[in-house]
Amino acid sequence: MSTLATRPITHSLHYSQEVLNRVSFLRKDPQFLEEALTHAETVFIPFHDYMPFVDERNGVMARLHRKEIGDVIEPKNSARNLVFLGLSLSAKSNFVYSARYRGTPTFALNVSNTGGLEASQLLEVLQSYRKLESFKDLNRLTLEESSIVSQARMYLQWLDTHKFCSICGSKTIAADAGTRLTCSNGDCVSNHRVSNVCFPRTDAVVISAITNRDNSKVLLCKSGAPRNKERKLYSCVSGFLEPSETLEVAVAREIWEETGLNTDKVDILMSQPWPFPNNLMIGCVAVADDAQIPDLTHDCELDEVRWVPCSVLESILSQEESSSGFIQDEATGLNLPNNKSVAYMLMSYIVDKSKAKTNLQPN
Ligand SMILES: [Zn+2]
Known part of the structure; x- marks a missing residue:
């Protein structure tokens, strides 16, 4: 098993950007909360069924101000329909606390759980917006907006459950x-x-692409889950981290349980918050000897596994996603996750590494 790889703090995955300064130490400061809740520039992002509302003209999420939401919230920190998310890092703001903490205070407001207060007033304000309904809708948000949604969903769902x-x-x-x-x-x-x-709580999920020892192929795995049968989606191996298990061991265990292959080496590359409902995807690349015979009969989660050359995979990954939200390659019949997913990033990483290796070889 290898040590942790050095990776950039941010990457271009959905739900993964840090666009708010969370100032977590100020959440228990009543003076700060009082000022944050009552400032004229403070924004409240409404959620219904844990989904945001957007302005159809520009795709930007609804942000309400205190005067628009009236008495829907109590100006105290124990409200169950309200979560302080942080101070906006991007917006110019006149809000300053303690002469050093600046940025627009940003709250998530659960409008499907307003405690019997004036929810109808809010829904009237939101009439000019469209409530997002699906996973595909969320995928169309910008990286920054999707990251705010992720943080809000995880807190609001946790408060409700x-x-x-x-x-x-x-x-x-x-x-x-x-x-x-x-x-x-x-x-x-x-x-x-x-x-x-x-x-x-945040549940850790390891997700790993599998490559062979000379880095020339990737093992694509087709899940046997009913939903996946229709999509015929080929992706990586994934599973929950178990108590008292390292990430590397969890990857090796999942790979053996699902494919029957023993793993030589695991690199941890990146992570992505996954708000369905409260996971952290930890993206890894594992190396396995491709002379091994796969065995899918341990936990029977996979229908099929297939070693695919990096050159073929590169051409599939370069295609645009289809209306289904996946990359559909007609030549091979393979459907792959789109470029907003960890799985795509992991496969791309292996392809890039393989290309770099090929370029270094003498002609
Ligand atoms: Zn108790």
């Missing part, structure tokens, strides 16, 4: 502007330990 304490069953209370939960029962053991709070 953790209403009760997992120890005593009492109701939980939102704190720190929707980024932390505590138990409402003062006698609960959870209130008398160091870890007396519940934070949002």
Whole structure:
């Protein structure tokens, strides 16, 4: 197994940009929250069913100001329909806190969970926008907008699905502007330990492209899941990280369980937040000896695996995605993930590496 590769902090994947300064240490500062909630420039990004609204003319997400949302939120940090996301790094703003923290305060507002307050008023304001409905809709957002959506979805879904304490069953209370939960029962053991709070969870998922020892081929894997049967999508191997498992071991385990192949080496290349509902995809490249015979009968997750030469893969990856949201190659019958996915980036990485190697070889 190799050590961590050095990679850039940002890359051009959806949901992955840091466009807000989260100032996480200010979420528990009541003075900051009071000023952030009441400032005229503060924006509230509305979500319904965890989906944003967009202006059809330019594809930009709806951003409301305090005067437009009226009393839909309570100006306190325990509101369950509200999450402080951060200070906008891009917008010019007159908001300054403590003479050093600048940027437009940005909140996510769950309008399908407004606590019986004036939700109808909000929906009227939002009539001129279109609510996004699908995964494909989200894919059309800019990288920056998709990243804000990812952060908001993960928090709002977590607040809606953790209403009760997992120890005593009492109701939980939102704190720190929707980024932390505590138990409402003062006698609960959870209130008398160091870890007396519940934070949002992020589930780690390893996703790995597989190449052979001389880096000339990629093993494409077709999932046997019913949804995948229609799409005939060929992609990478992926699976959840298990408790007390390193990322490298998780990759090797998943590859063996799904393909029967033993792995020589694993490189960790990049990660991508994946808000469906709360995952972090950790992109890796694994090397396996292509003389091994694949065995798909361990966990039976895959229908088929196929070694494809990098030269063929390069020509497929260079094609535009079709209306289905995938790259469909008629010559080979292979459907591949589009260029917004980790899988695409991993396959491209192997193809580029293979080309570089070929170029170095003497004629
Ligand atoms: Zn409790």
